[in-house]
């Protein structure tokens with residue numbers, strides 16, 4: 001985003017006169033919004049010593065390298081040889097990891113997470129756990145779960161934890177914001193916690209003066225998590241830092257756009273759990289002295305339907321079957337997502353053992369009832385004003401605005417900023433430094449309005465996102481149905497409530513039947529202009545919404561990129577026939593709401609609570 005307010009007076013294109021600008025600022029602040037923060041995006045900070053500058057304009061050889069808060073450098077628990085079985089507490093780190101202001105907390109509609117039908121397809125019956133304490137977890141991870149203030153397992157956690165502890169491969173499908181990350185991390189970490197000394201690669205002594213070039217080791221992780229976007233990887237890494245606390249397991253993250261050398265230095269200190277985007281992972285896999293997958297016990301694919309999509313075929317084939325990956329029978333594969341078209345489930349099953357377990361919490365691809373959906377007819381040329389009116393007329397709250405293209409993201413961001421609203425934006429033309437900075441500003445409430453392209457629709461978990469606005473709805477022919485589900489799932493996470501407003505007009509008609517069914521399924525009002533799409537007899541058949549194979553998708557990703565490089569408008573998934581027969585031992589269970597205990601009543605205040 002341009003530093004629009006600061007430059008507005010001089011910007012010929014914007015043509016904003018001083019008085020009008022001040023009035024607009026006043027209007028926005030009277031409505032309760034904080035002041036927009038003009039800040040200048042700098043070029044990406046080079047690696048230390050790359051050219052002697054810190055990457056800012058006018059930098060000279062004398063400028064010291066200013067370390068930037070790259071996500072990969074985030075502090076983690078550093079194990080020391082003398083610790084024995086469990087490391088001592090680290091007060092400062094504990095505060096950062098578990099009591100951070102911006103960590104999402106369960107809301108008072110937590111109980112609603114379990115009011116959906118649960119389908120388990122497997123050869124062996126999985127007995128869901130009723131509490132973390134009864135799950136047979138390693139005592140250290142139990143303590144870490146308590147520090148995370150996770151009181152009750154969510155349904156996907158209740159089924160995944162025992163299934164993985166029992167040694168099964170898995171496909172886990174559950175609604176957005178229902179704790180899938182902890183569902184896959186907890187059992188894998190717990191299983192390995194007591195065995196790290198035996199299974200892990202030798203560690204360097206990283207006491208003061210450690211020199212990664214001379215003393216570093218090759219990273220030989222036991223757990224590999226692959227996710228499509230850099231920001232999502234950083235988020236999973238944060239959860240891993242929490243769950244590995246006080247254990248010998250050392251998590252690392254690798255993603256494109258950030259200094260390669262810094263990430264290699266982190267790996268050289270030892271890495272037991274690696275979270276990575278495919279591009280950077282393949283880069284490291286191509287450097288045998290940096291990374292070996294020979295010790296891997298768990299490969300986890302998050303947003304698995306996206307990762308198995310044709311766009312990623314080359315990368316995923318290399319990751320799943322390439323390199324020096326452990327091919328022994330003790331290597332488990334876990335695949336997770338909130339949406340999972342049948343064609344891709346079928347493909348996924350090829351990577352999994354025959355006795356794998358398939359758990360679906362709710363209809364695959366369903367929207368959570370905690371999201372209030374509002375579809376508004378908005379003519380194409382009136383969207384800008386409609387957006388402003390919406391933002392100015394409602395109590396200010398952290399808001400994510402989705403648009404279809406990078407150009408629109410810049411345009412909408414500049415417009416809002418010039419209207420005195422505190423916005424920033426994120427898309428694939430930004431440097432990684434800018435992307436991380438924008439997200440930090442959004443999380444911290446410095447810029448509580450974030451304009452984003454659809455690629456941010458997956459996985460992001462930001463506290464108190466109260467409102468998601470689809471300025472542009474995703475395109476039906478580009479996997480828009482699934483993208484809609486992921487986008488609006490950025491609000492109402494883990495038992496909190498939220499609002500999703502979508503601007504709809506005649507150009508969105510291909511999505512109309514799907515939106516209508518989703519509204520009906522969630523018991524929400526269907527606006528007049530969607531009444532025509534109400535299914536006859538009231539039967540909600542989502543299978544007829546499944547898309548044919550698509551050959552006209554955007555091209556693949558750059559080696560160092562992530563899903564952001566796959567184009568702005570989402571990806572297309574095609575579905576075909578049924579993934580697998582339900583085996584003999586299969587059962588379908590309606591979740592008993594009692595099973596998960598009472599909801600947590602730490603609801604988050606709605607407005608202006610950055």
Ligand SMILES: Nc1ncnc2c1ncn2[C@@H]1O[C@H](COP(=O)(O)OP(=O)(O)OP(=O)(O)O)[C@@H](O)[C@H]1O
Nearest residue numbers: 104106150152176177178179180181338459461494
């Ligand atoms: N048992 C629990 N109790 C309370 N909070 C939890 C629990 N499990 C996870 N959380 C929190 O819930 C939030 C959402 O979890 P997560 O991001 O894993 O959701 P998700 O299902 O992967 O969503 P998406 O499909 O959008 O990626 C996180 O902030 C996480 O810390």
